[in-house]
Amino acid sequence: MVRSTSRPFASWLHAHAKVRLVALLSAPMLWLVVAYLGSLAVLLVSSLWTVNSFTGEVIRTPTMVNFRTILTDDVYRTVALRTVAVAASVTVIDALIAFPMALFMAKVASRSARHWLVIAVLTPLWASYLVKAYAWRVMLANGGPVDWFLGGPGRGPGYGLTATVIVLSYLWLPYMILPIFTGLDRLPDSLLEASADLGARSWRTIRSVVLPTVVPSVIAGSIFTFSLSLGDYIAVQIVGGKYQLIGNLVYINFGTAGNLPFAAALATIPVLIMVGYLLAVRRSRALEQL
Amino acid sequence: MSLSRPAKWVLRIATILGLSVIYVPLGIVLLNSFNSDRTFAWPPTGLTMQWWHSAWENDGARRALWTSVQVGLGATAVALVLGTMVAFAVGRFRFFGRNAVSLLVVLPIALPGIVTGIALQSAYHSVVQPLGIQKGLFWVIVGHATFCVVVVYNNMLARLRRLGGSFEEASADLGAGPVQTFRYITLPLVRSALFAGGLLAFALSFDEIIVTTFTAGPGIQTLPLWIFTNLARPNQAPVINVVAAVLIVVSVIPISVAQRLSADSGGGRL
Numbered sequence: 414m415v416r417s418t419s420r421p422f423a424s425w426l427h428a429h430a431k432v433r434l435v436a437l438l439s440a441p442m443l444w445l446v447v448a449y450l451g452s453l454a455v456l457l458v459s460s461l462w463t464v465n466s467f468t469g470e471v472i473r474t475p476t477m478v479n480f481r482t483i484l485t486d487d488v489y490r491t492v493a494l495r496t497v498a499v500a501a502s503v504t505v506i507d508a509l510i511a512f513p514m515a516l517f518m519a520k521v522a523s524r525s526a527r528h529w530l531v532i533a534v535l536t537p538l539w540a541s542y543l544v545k546a547y548a549w550r551v552m553l554a555n556g557g558p559v560d561w562f563l564g565g566p567g568r569g570p571g572y573g574l575t576a577t578v579i580v581l582s583y584l585w586l587p588y589m590i591l592p593i594f595t596g597l598d599r600l601p602d603s604l605l606e607a608s609a610d611l612g613a614r615s616w617r618t619i620r621s622v623v624l625p626t627v628v629p630s631v632i633a634g635s636i637f638t639f640s641l642s643l644g645d646y647i648a649v650q651i652v653g654g655k656y657q658l659i660g661n662l663v664y665i666n667f668g669t670a671g672n673l674p675f676a677a678a679l680a681t682i683p684v685l686i687m688v689g690y691l692l693a694v695r696r697s698r699a700l701e702q703l
Numbered sequence: 704m705s706l707s708r709p710a711k712w713v714l715r716i717a718t719i720l721g722l723s724v725i726y727v728p729l730g731i732v733l734l735n736s737f738n739s740d741r742t743f744a745w746p747p748t749g750l751t752m753q754w755w756h757s758a759w760e761n762d763g764a765r766r767a768l769w770t771s772v773q774v775g776l777g778a779t780a781v782a783l784v785l786g787t788m789v790a791f792a793v794g795r796f797r798f799f800g801r802n803a804v805s806l807l808v809v810l811p812i813a814l815p816g817i818v819t820g821i822a823l824q825s826a827y828h829s830v831v832q833p834l835g836i837q838k839g840l841f842w843v844i845v846g847h848a849t850f851c852v853v854v855v856y857n858n859m860l861a862r863l864r865r866l867g868g869s870f871e872e873a874s875a876d877l878g879a880g881p882v883q884t885f886r887y888i889t890l891p892l893v894r895s896a897l898f899a900g901g902l903l904a905f906a907l908s909f910d911e912i913i914v915t916t917f918t919a920g921p922g923i924q925t926l927p928l929w930i931f932t933n934l935a936r937p938n939q940a941p942v943i944n945v946v947a948a949v950l951i952v953v954s955v956i957p958i959s960v961a962q963r964l965s966a967d968s969g970g971g972r973l
Binding site for chain 2: 444445448449450453455513514517520534535536541542543547548550618637644646651663673676
């Protein structure tokens with residue numbers, strides 16, 4: 414105490430935890446609330462504006478005309494439904510592939526093998542998104558490796574909606590494996606042994622003990638796979654052929670059409686879907702697994 | 704482990720299949736960067752170093768690489784400061800709205816990138832531009848930092864939870880002030896988590912394309928933007944393939960380092 418009284422500011426800071434907390438939170442909250450939430454607020458407000466079709470000027474009078482167009486025009490409904498269907502397929506495919514891999518990593522592989530497996534799965538997560546999408550463009554090209562593997566040009570799926578689902582599942586797979594692996598890693602081995610001692614065979618143990626405990630992890634992973642697929646427009650452009658998703662429409666209205674308000678209105682679709690999704694899964698404790 | 708032998712084999716085969724699906728496309732990009740055929744006829748008929756040479760000479764790719772490095776460093780610096788601060792607040796204090804704060808940090812990667820992109824573009828158009836601030840690299844860094852914060856935050860928070868607060872309490876009991884405690888006790892304990900978070904934040908920024916598309920001013924081209932623009936030009940394909948191969952090889956290094964450093968945080972956090 415002798416030393417700290419010689420530094421009045423330090424001891425005052427030590428005594429006032431609230432001040433320390435406010436000091437820690439001020440800058441990050443300023444950034445996230447002003448730059449991020451502020452931008453989201455501007456996005457929502459500007460989705461109510463319109464553009465003068467002759468001058469290209471933004472008219473800042475709130476109207477529902479953008480949303481009326483989205484709700485009544487068949488094109489937007491089709492694209493929105495297609496996007497949700499793609500995102501849902503990607504999520505299901507990823508969960509089906511990720512679960513056995515994560516289970517092997519967490520409960521079967523030896524300690525040293527586990528370490529390398531985690532690195533092997535993490536590496537492509539951070540390797541360039543574009544490179545991976547591009548790799549599949551090469552793979553799925555007419556007469557490319559996939560066609561060759563399946564027996565000749567035109568045998569593979571080629572570019573299109575199937576290719577988009579394949580590529581998106583590939584891109585987001587690590588986002589699903591990691592939370593499931595973390596969840597399974599926390600599951601004590603003794604529970605599995607108890608299940609076996611009580612006479613359950615492997616499949617029964619997996620179904621009744623393992624699966625229920627990984628549900629929050631799967632939901633945590635699905636937040637990523639679903640959300641990332643909802644907003645994607647690059648992979649579709651690279652392997653999707655003529656198909657479009659919501660992201661493409663947002664991008665076209667932002668860029669070539671120069672209609673920022675309408676792009677903003679379209680972007681509220683994935684926001685609403687994701688907010689609804691997050692609220693729906695809030696009680697499953699999945700958010701703590703992110 | 705109590706799973707039966709056949710069950711283990713099923714899981715083992717599934718894992719091997721999964722890993723090969725993950726790595727075959729990347730391997731083919733690497734192999735194609737040596738493919739002597741300009742249109743990548745498969746299987747390759749001959750190998751060449753020619754594309755590596757012309758990629759090295761490509762000015763556009765070099766400039767884009769430098770831009771990406773600048774943006775990555777800027778975004779990582781911001782993310783390190785902000786992410787560490789939030790992690791300490793959430794990890795060391797109990798306060799009202801703590802869950803809301805942690806949700807707010809995660810939100811930029813939980814919402815699609817296109818939403819962040821178009822939101823920042825709208826904000827720039829309606830608020831920042833009227834103030835007379837040019838887009839430049841600055842707005843790209845703002846965009847990237849916003850979603851990089853969460854990576855640093857996750858790594859730091861995992862470390863802080865594992866450490867507990869007893870070291871800092873002991874230091875305070877022995878008469879050290881908050882600054883002294885941070886300098887001599889906390890910082891050495893969290894340094895490797897900080898480094899891992901920084902590496903991953905850099906990798907995330909280096910790779911980002913969607914947010915960059917919406918926030919980049921005219922004339923600004925990061926490496927992903929350069930690749931994407933050149934995808935449409937068939938005669939550039941071999942050079943793109945080399946740049947892609949370089950990115951694969953280069954990304955392996957920081958990731959394995961980061962993974963080694965954060966091995967304690969539960970097998971790797973996003």
